Amino acid sequence: MIGTGLRAFFALAIAIGFGFVGPAQAGATFDKVKQAGTLVCGVNPGLAGFGQPDNQGNYKGLDIDVCKAIAAALFGDPGKVKYVPLTAQQRFTALQSGEIDILSRNTTWTLQRDTELGLNFGPVVYYDGQGFIAPKKLNVKSAKELNGATICVQPGTTTELNLADYFRANKMTFKPLVIEKLDEVVAAYFSGRCDVYTTDRSGLASTRIARAQNPDDHVILPEVISKEPLAPVVRQGDDQWNDVVRWVVYALIEAEEVGITAKNIDEKLKSEDPGIKRMLGVTPGTGKSLGLDDKWAYNAIKAVGNYGEIFERHVGKDSPLKLDRGINALWTQGGLMYAVPIR
Amino acid sequence: MADIEHELGRELPVPAARPRPRTHGPIGWLRANLFSSLFNTFLTLIALCLLAVTIPPIIRWGLVDAVWSAPDGLACRGADGQEAGACWAFVGDKLRFILFGRFPYDEQWRPLLVVAIFVGLIVASCDRRLWGRRLVGLWLAGFVAVGVLMWGGVLGLTYVDTSLWSGLPLTLILAVVGMLFAFPLGILLALGRRSELPAVRAVCVAYIELVRGVPLITVLFMASVMLPLFLPSGLTIDKLLRAQVAFILFAAAYLAEVVRGGLQAIPQGQIEAADALGLGYWRRTRLIVLPQALAMVIPPLVNTFIGTFKDTSLVIIIGLFDLLGTVNAALADANWQGFYVEAYVFAAAIYFGFCFFMSRYSLMLEREFNQSRQH
Numbered sequence: 001m002i003g004t005g006l007r008a009f010f011a012l013a014i015a016i017g018f019g020f021v022g023p024a025q026a027g028a029t030f031d032k033v034k035q036a037g038t039l040v041c042g043v044n045p046g047l048a049g050f051g052q053p054d055n056q057g058n059y060k061g062l063d064i065d066v067c068k069a070i071a072a073a074l075f076g077d078p079g080k081v082k083y084v085p086l087t088a089q090q091r092f093t094a095l096q097s098g099e100i101d102i103l104s105r106n107t108t109w110t111l112q113r114d115t116e117l118g119l120n121f122g123p124v125v126y127y128d129g130q131g132f133i134a135p136k137k138l139n140v141k142s143a144k145e146l147n148g149a150t151i152c153v154q155p156g157t158t159t160e161l162n163l164a165d166y167f168r169a170n171k172m173t174f175k176p177l178v179i180e181k182l183d184e185v186v187a188a189y190f191s192g193r194c195d196v197y198t199t200d201r202s203g204l205a206s207t208r209i210a211r212a213q214n215p216d217d218h219v220i221l222p223e224v225i226s227k228e229p230l231a232p233v234v235r236q237g238d239d240q241w242n243d244v245v246r247w248v249v250y251a252l253i254e255a256e257e258v259g260i261t262a263k264n265i266d267e268k269l270k271s272e273d274p275g276i277k278r279m280l281g282v283t284p285g286t287g288k289s290l291g292l293d294d295k296w297a298y299n300a301i302k303a304v305g306n307y308g309e310i311f312e313r314h315v316g317k318d319s320p321l322k323l324d325r326g327i328n329a330l331w332t333q334g335g336l337m338y339a340v341p342i343r
Numbered sequence: 344m345a346d347i348e349h350e351l352g353r354e355l356p357v358p359a360a361r362p363r364p365r366t367h368g369p370i371g372w373l374r375a376n377l378f379s380s381l382f383n384t385f386l387t388l389i390a391l392c393l394l395a396v397t398i399p400p401i402i403r404w405g406l407v408d409a410v411w412s413a414p415d416g417l418a419c420r421g422a423d424g425q426e427a428g429a430c431w432a433f434v435g436d437k438l439r440f441i442l443f444g445r446f447p448y449d450e451q452w453r454p455l456l457v458v459a460i461f462v463g464l465i466v467a468s469c470d471r472r473l474w475g476r477r478l479v480g481l482w483l484a485g486f487v488a489v490g491v492l493m494w495g496g497v498l499g500l501t502y503v504d505t506s507l508w509s510g511l512p513l514t515l516i517l518a519v520v521g522m523l524f525a526f527p528l529g530i531l532l533a534l535g536r537r538s539e540l541p542a543v544r545a546v547c548v549a550y551i552e553l554v555r556g557v558p559l560i561t562v563l564f565m566a567s568v569m570l571p572l573f574l575p576s577g578l579t580i581d582k583l584l585r586a587q588v589a590f591i592l593f594a595a596a597y598l599a600e601v602v603r604g605g606l607q608a609i610p611q612g613q614i615e616a617a618d619a620l621g622l623g624y625w626r627r628t629r630l631i632v633l634p635q636a637l638a639m640v641i642p643p644l645v646n647t648f649i650g651t652f653k654d655t656s657l658v659i660i661i662g663l664f665d666l667l668g669t670v671n672a673a674l675a676d677a678n679w680q681g682f683y684v685e686a687y688v689f690a691a692a693i694y695f696g697f698c699f700f701m702s703r704y705s706l707m708l709e710r711e712f713n714q715s716r717q718h
Contacts, residue, residue, distance in 0.1 A: 045662055046675035053672055055437060057445035057509075083445075084506060084582075085662040090568055097571030099582075183674075183683045211681050320415075320677035 029234065029241040030291065033101050038080050041067035042100035045085040048206055049315040049323075050106045050126075050230075059083045062314045063104040065304040066125055066232050066249065070102065073248045073296035078303035092117050095235055102245060103233040108158070113233075122232040122245040123253070125307075126315075127327045127336055129224035130162050131201040133208060136217050138195060143223035147172040152185050152194040154178070162226040163198055186211055196221075200228055206321040244290055247342065251279060251297040254339035255306035257330055262305035265298065279342045286342060297342070307337060405429050405688075416679040433682040434689045437673040441689070444509025444669040450501065453492040454512040460485050460492075461515045469704060471711065482523075489516070505583040509664030511693065513583075517655040517665065521590040522648050528591065529598025534628065536603055547599070554596035559654055562589045567661035586658050594651045601643045605636030638712035645705035649698050666690055 033039055043063060044051040051061040068078035084100050095103045096118060106128075107113075109121040132151075134140045143166070153160050155178045167174050177194045179185035186207055189197035197204070201220060208215050232249070234242050255261075258276055260268050268276055277283040281294035290296065304310055308330075315323045329335025377387040408428025410419045412435065419430035434441070442458075443451045464485045467473055473481065493512065496502035508516070535547035554562070566589040567582060574580070609632055617627040637644070656667040664672060670690045674683060 045659075045664070045668065046672035048675050048677035048680075052675050053440065053445055054676075055440050056448040057440055057443070057507075058448075059445075082504065082506065085664065087660055087662050089564075089660070090662055093568045093572060097574070099571055183681065186681070206677055206680070209677075 029098075029101055029238040030244065033074065033241070037075060038082050039067060039071045039074065039102065040082045040084060040100045041070075042086045042091055042094050042103040042105055043067070043083050044105045045087065047106060049202070049319055049321045051104070060314065062126060062310055063106060063230075063232075065310045065314070066104045067102065069252055069300040069304045070245060070248050072299040072303035073244065073251075073292060076293065076295065076299045092119065095119065095233060098235075101234070101241075106230045107233055108228045109231045118236045119233050120236050120242050122234065122242070123249040123339075124229040124231045124336075125249060126202070126230040128200045128202050128228035128230055130159055130198060130226040130228065131204055131224055132196045132198050132221040133189070133204045133218050134196045134221060135192075136219050140196075140219075140221065143221045143225065144170060144172075146174065146196060148174065149196050150175040150177055150194040152177045152179065152189045152197040154182065154185050154199065155180055158226070159199055166225040198225075202315065202321070202323055205323050209320065209322055240291060244292065247290060248296070248300050250339040251300055251342060252304070252307040252310065253330070253337050254279060254342055255297075255301045256308040256337075257332065257339065260301055260306055261309055262302055265302050269298075275343070403428065411435070416682065419679075419682070429685050429688075430679075430682050431685060433673075433679045433685055436679070437676070437686075440510075441666070441669045441673055441686075442510045443512065444664040444672075445507045446509060446512075447501070447503060447507065450495075450503065453495070453500070453503075454508075454510065457489050457492050457512045458515060460488055461512075461519060465700070465704075469707065505581050508583065510669045511666050513658075513663065514652075514655050514666040517587060517590055517658065518652040520587060521594055521651055521655070524591045525594035525598055525651070528595035530602050530633070532595060532599035533602035533606060536599065537606055551596045551599050554593055555600070559589075559593050560657055560660060562593050563657060563661055565589070582661065583663065586661060586663060590651070590655070593654075594647065597647050597650075598644070601640050601647055602636065604643065605638075605640035606632065608639055609636055641705055641709050641712065645701055645708075649701050652697060652701070653694065666693060 041064075043059060044061075046052045047061070049061055051059060051063040054060050064083070067081045067083070071081045072078040074080075084094065086094050086100075086103070086105060091103055091105055091107065092113070094100045106126070108128075109124065113119055114121055132143050132146070134146075140146065146167075151163065151174050153163055153176055160176070160178070163174070163176070177185075177188060179188055185197065188194055190211060190213075197207075199207075201224065204220050208218050208220070212218050232245055234245055258273070258279075260276065260280075265280070269280055269282055271277065271280075271282075274283065278286060280298045281287060281296070284294045287294035287296050293299075305313070308325075311325065311328060312318045315321045316325065325333075325335060327336050329337065331338040378384045405428070410428060410430050410432050413419045413430065413432035416430070416433065419432055420426050439448075439451060443454045446454050464482060467481055468478060491497060491500070493508060493516070494503060494505075532547050532551060535543045536551065538544045538547070563586060566585040570580070570585060613631055613635065614627065617631040622630065655665055658665050659668045659671065667690055670686045673679075674686055
């Protein structure tokens with residue numbers, strides 16, 4: 001009941017929103033942020049690994065580190081971020097209305113959002129995708145064998161639609177067991193009320209680690225039935241601001257590729273590699289083009305580490321989620337993370 | 344003689360009367376309340392059976408088998424991955440976050456003091472000797488103290504942005520400030536609805552019907568999602584303030600109808616008597632009408648207050664971390680997955696404490712104010 005009300009209201013809010021999303025003045029956001037001295041960053045109220053307050057109330061996570069890196073690049077201080085927790089319904093209006101400067105909240109990049117909502121997406125920071133988890137004893141090797149299966153799914157998100165699309169495209173049938181609350185849908189799966197549970201693969205992995213009596217008794221099927229590229233988002237109309245976000249993320253990815261970490265970055269300042277010298281500002285130039293200090297990339301990497309470090313710390317092997325790098329590995333290791341040249 | 348003997352003889356065999364059933368003492372109480380008839384005995388036995396079935400497992404889960412300290416969620420579950428008892432270690436680990444949320448960790452004595460001030464003010468309001476100007480003064484001083492403690496920026500306290508206010512203090516601020524502002528507004532609306540001036544009446548009726556016609560969640564949504572779109576770019580009104588105003592406006596409409604019920608119950612004779620004494624509209628309302636009307640509607644008033652208190656949990660949908668918001672955020676921790684029952688039981692206990700207090704307070708007020716009508 002609440003869900004449909006919210007959705008109708010959201011649609012209305014967006015419709016009205018169009019009128020207000022004209023092309024903003026060039027540089028408006030960039031200047032505003034520089035002047036304010038704080039980055040206002042829209043984040044998830046609580047999603048393990050991506051954005052979540054710890055016991056002391058400090059936000060931690062992969063999306064959070066993107067905000068910290070940008071603040072470090074702008075001000076030389078990763079602490080100059082104001083986090084605004086946003087629900088899924090609020091997030092785009094908060095960005096459109098100028099309440100936040102950047103949205104770093106596990107948001108999927110789609111055509112409709114990029115165009116109709118008047119937004120611009122930065123580089124993808126996590127490639128997610130919807131998958132299935134099944135008990136090993138079912139002996140299912142592929143999602144193609146799931147014809148007639150009972151499938152646990154949460155309503156209201158694209159997850160439910162992707163599921164229906166996939167089964168229709170493969171001419172299979174399924175019985176959906178639709179449960180609103182994450183806790184209950186997971187409990188339903190583990191108690192055997194459904195054969196398979198579907199959600200984003202990062203969610204499946206964390207559920208398997210944290211809730212399964214024995215994680216090895218469950219397999220995540222190889223099929224990825226949707227593409228969920230998660231990226232930071234800014235308003236359209238301020239290209240300079242968009243550039244800052246874009247290049248800070250690229251610097252984090254590039255740093256991993258050339259082996260710069262938060263720890264060894266000061267040694268790397270002495271490196272003879274012209275690429276590293278350019279990126280870290282030893283050879284000046286890149287900062288001026290972005291309207292930042294030449295130390296922008298140095299400050300960002302020093303604050304949060306390179307992309308690989310961020311990944312392992314929050315969602316990878318050093319975190320409770322224990323996700324594999326998978327397609328989020330560098331392009332040199334068969335993944336999709338590829339930074340365009342910083343020069 | 345024979346007649347007398349005959350009569351005596353008739354009286355002699357009177358059997359000793361059975362003792363009247365005991366009506367006091369524990370056994371008497373049991374007999375009177377639980378076993379007074381066959382049907383009641385039957386109900387009592389059924390209830391006892393239900394309690395016997397449900398209570399022991401709850402105690403075993405919540406106390407006997409409970410885990411009171413553990414480094415993370417896995418340690419709370421046994422080797423088979425099943426939770427044997429409640430994992431209170433989770434609540435313990437997250438206690439400060441659940442209560443105070445994102446308020447700077449080293450400064451959390453400030454919201455703690457705020458909660459203490461609120462509880463102190465509420466308890467002080469129960470003391471009849473303080474009623475009157477002194478209580479108003481006490482509340483004003485309390486509000487100033489709460490503001491100073493939460494915002495800081497003066498007296499050497501560091502400034503804390505409202506976006507970091509969270510947990511129990513936020514819930515209390517939203518509820519208490521909401522009620523205190525909504526109450527006078529509600530009275531004005533109720534008076535306005537019964538006004539003889541058509542314009543005033545129309546505005547009040549339209550307002551009340553409009554606000555009562557939409558769910559609170561849409562009012563909050565309007566305040567947090569729609570409002571910023573109508574404001575010039577760059578101008579943002581504090582999110583907490585928006586939610587607080589939405590609460591006040593919403594609660595006022597409901598209170599107005601409760602108060603109107605009381606107003607309608609005042610006999611016309613009272614008003615005529617006040618007129619005969621030469622009292623004007625405002626003095627008549629303040630001295631004669633409202634005291635009687637409000638005393639009559641204490642139960643529904645407190646009902647609305649309790650509802651408002653619990654409605655504060657809806658701010659979760661606009662991204663404010665009230666008590667339930669911090670509980671939900673705590674539940675997202677990957678180290679402690681799946682301890683929903685423990686977290687919600689803890690939150691429920693806090694909500695129950697406040698709501699139960701309010702309902703007892705309402706009973707006390709009813710006794711105080713309605714003595715004149717008890718015979």
